[in-house]
Amino acid sequence: MEPTDVRNPDYYHRVVDCQWACPAHTDVPEYIRLIAMGRFTEAYLVNRDSNVFPGILGRVCDRPCEPACRRGRVEAEPVAICRLKRVAADHRDAVEHLLPQAPPEKNGKRIACIGAGPASLTVANDLMPLGYQVTIFEKWGQAGGLMRTNIPSFRLPAGVLDDEIRYIIDMGVDLKLGTPVNSLDALLKSGEFDAVFIGSGAPKGKDLKIPGRDGTDRIHIGIDWLESVAFDHIKTIGARVLIIGVGNTAMDCCRSSLRMGANSVKVMARKPRGFFKASEWELDDAEEENVEIVVNHAPKAFVTQGGKLTGMLFEEMEYDLVEGRITGERVKGEVVISCDDVILAIGQENAFPWIERDLRIEFDKWNVPKVDPVTHQSTLPQVFFGGDAAFGPKNIIWAVEHGHQAAISIHQYCQGLPVAERPPPMVTLSSRKMGIHEWSYKNDYNPVERRLMPHVSLKERFKKLNIEVELGFTPEQAEAEVQRCLNCDVQTVFDAKLCIECDACIDICPVDCLTMTPNGTEEELRPRLKAPATNKNQPLYVSAALNMTGRVMVKDEDLCVHCGLCAERCPTAAWDMQKSTINIPHASDGKNPWSKPQRKTA
Amino acid sequence: MSFMTKPKVAHPSLPRNELGLTRRDYEGGMSTLCAGCGHDSITAALIEAVWSLSLRPQDIVKLSGIGCSSKTTAYFASGAHGFNGVHGRMPSIATGAIAANRDLHYVGISGDGDSLSIGFGQFAHAIRRNINMLYVCENNGVYGLTKGQFSASADIGTKAKKGEVNQQPPIDPALAALSLGCTFIARSFSGDKEQLVPLLQAALSHPGFAMVDVLSPCVTFNDHEGSTKSYQFVRDHYDELVHTDFVPLRSEIKVDYAPGEALPVTLHDGSHVVLRKLDPSYDPTDRGKAFEYIRTKQAQGEYLTGLIYIDEQSPDFHEVQGSVATPMNRLPYEKLSPGNAGLQKILQRYR
Numbered sequence A: 001m002e003p004t005d006v007r008n009p010d011y012y013h014r015v016v017d018c019q020w021a022c023p024a025h026t027d028v029p030e031y032i033r034l035i036a037m038g039r040f041t042e043a044y045l046v047n048r049d050s051n052v053f054p055g056i057l058g059r060v061c062d063r064p065c066e067p068a069c070r071r072g073r074v075e076a077e078p079v080a081i082c083r084l085k086r087v088a089a090d091h092r093d094a095v096e097h098l099l100p101q102a103p104p105e106k107n108g109k110r111i112a113c114i115g116a117g118p119a120s121l122t123v124a125n126d127l128m129p130l131g132y133q134v135t136i137f138e139k140w141g142q143a144g145g146l147m148r149t150n151i152p153s154f155r156l157p158a159g160v161l162d163d164e165i166r167y168i169i170d171m172g173v174d175l176k177l178g179t180p181v182n183s184l185d186a187l188l189k190s191g192e193f194d195a196v197f198i199g200s201g202a203p204k205g206k207d208l209k210i211p212g213r214d215g216t217d218r219i220h221i222g223i224d225w226l227e228s229v230a231f232d233h234i235k236t237i238g239a240r241v242l243i244i245g246v247g248n249t250a251m252d253c254c255r256s257s258l259r260m261g262a263n264s265v266k267v268m269a270r271k272p273r274g275f276f277k278a279s280e281w282e283l284d285d286a287e288e289e290n291v292e293i294v295v296n297h298a299p300k301a302f303v304t305q306g307g308k309l310t311g312m313l314f315e316e317m318e319y320d321l322v323e324g325r326i327t328g329e330r331v332k333g334e335v336v337i338s339c340d341d342v343i344l345a346i347g348q349e350n351a352f353p354w355i356e357r358d359l360r361i362e363f364d365k366w367n368v369p370k371v372d373p374v375t376h377q378s379t380l381p382q383v384f385f386g387g388d389a390a391f392g393p394k395n396i397i398w399a400v401e402h403g404h405q406a407a408i409s410i411h412q413y414c415q416g417l418p419v420a421e422r423p424p425p426m427v428t429l430s431s432r433k434m435g436i437h438e439w440s441y442k443n444d445y446n447p448v449e450r451r452l453m454p455h456v457s458l459k460e461r462f463k464k465l466n467i468e469v470e471l472g473f474t475p476e477q478a479e480a481e482v483q484r485c486l487n488c489d490v491q492t493v494f495d496a497k498l499c500i501e502c503d504a505c506i507d508i509c510p511v512d513c514l515t516m517t518p519n520g521t522e523e524e525l526r527p528r529l530k531a532p533a534t535n536k537n538q539p540l541y542v543s544a545a546l547n548m549t550g551r552v553m554v555k556d557e558d559l560c561v562h563c564g565l566c567a568e569r570c571p572t573a574a575w576d577m578q579k580s581t582i583n584i585p586h587a588s589d590g591k592n593p594w595s596k597p598q599r600k601t602a
Numbered sequence B: 001m002s003f004m005t006k007p008k009v010a011h012p013s014l015p016r017n018e019l020g021l022t023r024r025d026y027e028g029g030m031s032t033l034c035a036g037c038g039h040d041s042i043t044a045a046l047i048e049a050v051w052s053l054s055l056r057p058q059d060i061v062k063l064s065g066i067g068c069s070s071k072t073t074a075y076f077a078s079g080a081h082g083f084n085g086v087h088g089r090m091p092s093i094a095t096g097a098i099a100a101n102r103d104l105h106y107v108g109i110s111g112d113g114d115s116l117s118i119g120f121g122q123f124a125h126a127i128r129r130n131i132n133m134l135y136v137c138e139n140n141g142v143y144g145l146t147k148g149q150f151s152a153s154a155d156i157g158t159k160a161k162k163g164e165v166n167q168q169p170p171i172d173p174a175l176a177a178l179s180l181g182c183t184f185i186a187r188s189f190s191g192d193k194e195q196l197v198p199l200l201q202a203a204l205s206h207p208g209f210a211m212v213d214v215l216s217p218c219v220t221f222n223d224h225e226g227s228t229k230s231y232q233f234v235r236d237h238y239d240e241l242v243h244t245d246f247v248p249l250r251s252e253i254k255v256d257y258a259p260g261e262a263l264p265v266t267l268h269d270g271s272h273v274v275l276r277k278l279d280p281s282y283d284p285t286d287r288g289k290a291f292e293y294i295r296t297k298q299a300q301g302e303y304l305t306g307l308i309y310i311d312e313q314s315p316d317f318h319e320v321q322g323s324v325a326t327p328m329n330r331l332p333y334e335k336l337s338p339g340n341a342g343l344q345k346i347l348q349r350y351r
């Protein structure tokens, strides 16, 4: 193999599995170290730099970082990254004076954002400090998008939402609530705006057109029903509720039903476990509340008697499974399950009835706008899309990342620069060596197991709709959990010229990451390493040829616990432990008092 | 040296031996030697060897004298027995222990100072008695622990760190062992585990005194230009003569060798070593020829490595002495102690 080019910023970034997996590339190990030092406010601000809503995301993020976390491969469970984010948010001091401010003199450019969900709010967050005048149009009387209307308050308290939305709006955003945009054409023609960002979400819940659908008002569309619950339009539901579908919406519908008076709630799944869209932890939380998850039932008809819904007819399914994949299915029989209400949670669609089709905004055959995946620009140059509106339903952290990218594009566009020309990510390295055996990070491996989130008791939590179930980590739990992070951003940096091939690093490495061997192709090297490198998703580091034997030093990044022992044992400092800081560019860089270069790293 | 101990966390694919133990289960305390010391690599090779032979840690006895090298015993098999003796006196302790219990595996670790200066007499007699042990001489050409004075293995002309040149001729432990009748003689290099590990495995399976001289650079006092025991010098001047593949008991000899090139030797426990001669004229079972060969290479400034000599026939200490097979700690007291009547009978013989 060619020597690894570690100047490519992606190389070290990939080693920080969580940060690489986070759509917004939150600097996770940095904020975890700050929490460990009790610097909660700074930990909060490091988060906010990338993900804008640490308090919200610390509760309800989809957390793609956790399945990616290296700790989950070294032992069974990943670091509770998301819960630690909440620790930072819960314990922060006042941050208002530390947040980006909009300058008094404006740059003369006006931006319209449609919808006050996380995508639009991020665009405003990034553009306001640059002197843009941002107007957000929101159909509802409150800002937040689905975070407000669909994510139940027992998972995400309103106060948390209010605070983090306020931080953005208080920069002077012109927030127009209760103001739906009914015609994009009219908005564009008004000539008031230099660019438009569409962050209107994927607002339409899918219906289930099977026999018996009409003639009863006890069949609800999940996201509409949750919206009515959020706005207090609905206060009760029948005793027996069936939820159709096992995605995120289903999980919120079943748990909300229990709080609206239901006492028997069944989530009806077409497929077996392992094929659900809902995350493992969402299923756990629902089952803890005695929601029954019924597998292998495909809906066939609604059963009504005299206009009254009495139950639902299902086909009982059987599947052939080969290596976790379904290779065949058949119907075993039919069964009627009685109920008082049905909630449909089988997906969302984009809908843009207010975008005229003659505006040169091209739509594909599914009525989805054509949007550039990098720049978020539509085929009409001054119109940008982000969040669920751009590529269909995703999640909050993706909406935030879309907002960041769209803000960069809008800034380029308004300066007359090509939107495809984007600032590159950068990486800086700085040694963590303090003395011969001393590093300025805690390098010892702590075998402590993942802490469990404490919950409000089952007796208490149903008393009111908005009792937050998760209590947050206790200080003791947080203190233990932070020690589980392996500091993957403290990189093992190798200098082949210095190596005297003494084997010390190879012998000491607890997880057998290192090998000195004659060079070869990747296919040759992977199996012949001291511990065969079977995880192909993880890169191999290959050094230049070593002085004495011409062999190469190969490191399998997969399970390195970043203990620094290789560097401690190296007599020539050929290995060093250096913290990598990945600078992910944002439109507001330099305008943010907390942007990276000015912060002292932990 | 590290302040932090090596974490217990390990690679999930780490293989297990017949006892279900991983290599990590044969580790010892954290080394306090200098970072990059050759001795630490030998420790790693020893761990690999005892693990792969599936020795029970409690069946291993680690013995050493004084020196950086002699500290090695603390750094592997923490579940084993250990005795850290006086400088150069490890062989007498080993002889006593072996006489008392032949069921255990004896691993003696010494240095060039410990073996070839203060302990030279002890070294010689342990060989002469052919006690059944692995004897590793971690050879760095200096007294590392006392800050780098030339040892008896320092070559003529080699330079100390401060520049003075050694004038005394060296004692080569392999040549010394050959002339003393040693039944297993090997030499290797701490930086070549592929060679060292099978040699250690074979030595542990040899029924008699197995001396393995391991060139082991001292990074702090003897790794400079002008030294003949530095990493660079050893890499440039070591010459593998007989490559050894260790074939454990119950495994078939699978490796294919051209005829005449390989020589399988059966060890007393039924395992094999397959010797691959890199010079076909060499005969590792001929003491005289071996002696001559090493001398010639030495004159050319080369370190001859590999399995230099092996003799599986000569009787070991127990056979010669007719010592009791049962470990003494398992013999009943009445058998161990003749009692007053027995003693009187013995004394009678001298009256």
Ligand SMILES: Cc1cc2nc3c(=O)[nH]c(=O)nc-3n(C[C@H](O)[C@H](O)[C@H](O)COP(=O)(O)OP(=O)(O)OC[C@H]3O[C@@H](n4cnc5c(N)ncnc54)[C@H](O)[C@@H]3O)c2cc1C
Binding pocket: A060, A061, A062, A114, A115, A116, A117, A118, A119, A120, A137, A138, A139, A140, A144, A145, A146, A147, A150, A151, A179, A180, A181, A182, A199, A200, A201, A202, A203, A223, A226, A248, A249, A250, A252, A354, A386, A387, A388, A389, A393, A394, A395, A396, A397, A399
């Ligand atoms: C039940 C449910 C639970 C979820 N749970 C989670 C979770 O736990 N974690 C997670 O990360 N994600 C979750 N999601 C997904 C997440 O909420 C969305 O992906 C995210 O909110 C999308 O953000 P957005 O800014 O694109 O749009 P949205 O949040 O959908 O906001 C769009 C806003 O635009 C407004 N709008 C639409 N059209 C117009 C118009 N013409 N004029 C003016 N305003 C308009 C809407 O009223 C809305 O306020 C969940 C989704 C659902 C449905």
Ligand SMILES: Cc1ncc(C[n+]2csc(CCOP(=O)(O)OP(=O)(O)O)c2C)c(N)n1
Binding pocket: B066, B067, B068, B069, B070, B087, B110, B111, B112, B113, B114, B115, B118, B138, B140, B142, B143, B144, B145, B146, B151
């Ligand atoms: C009886 C006695 N004499 C002298 C010493 C001092 N001393 C300690 S270690 C050592 C030399 C060790 O050299 P070597 O065996 O080569 O070990 P190394 O440190 O080089 O590995 C000496 C002379 C001692 N400890 N005891």
Ligand code: SF4
Binding pocket: A016, A017, A018, A019, A028, A029, A068, A069, A070, A071, A078, A079, A081, A484, A485, A486, A487, A488, A489
């Ligand atoms: S161990 Fe820490 S730095 Fe590494 S992936 Fe997990 S959270 Fe990120």
Ligand code: SF4
Binding pocket: A492, A508, A509, A510, A511, A512, A513, A514, A559, A560, A561, A562, A563, A564, A565, A566, A567
């Ligand atoms: S930091 Fe070095 S010694 Fe520690 S696990 Fe990683 S490669 Fe191995």
Ligand code: SF4
Binding pocket: A498, A499, A500, A501, A502, A503, A504, A505, A506, A566, A569, A570, A571, A572, A573, A574, A575, B036
């Ligand atoms: S410890 Fe240092 S000098 Fe020794 S092999 Fe490793 S990198 Fe090379």
Ligand SMILES: [Mg+2]
Binding pocket: B067, B069, B111, B112, B113, B138, B139, B140, B141, B142, B143, B144, B151
């Ligand atoms: Mg020595």
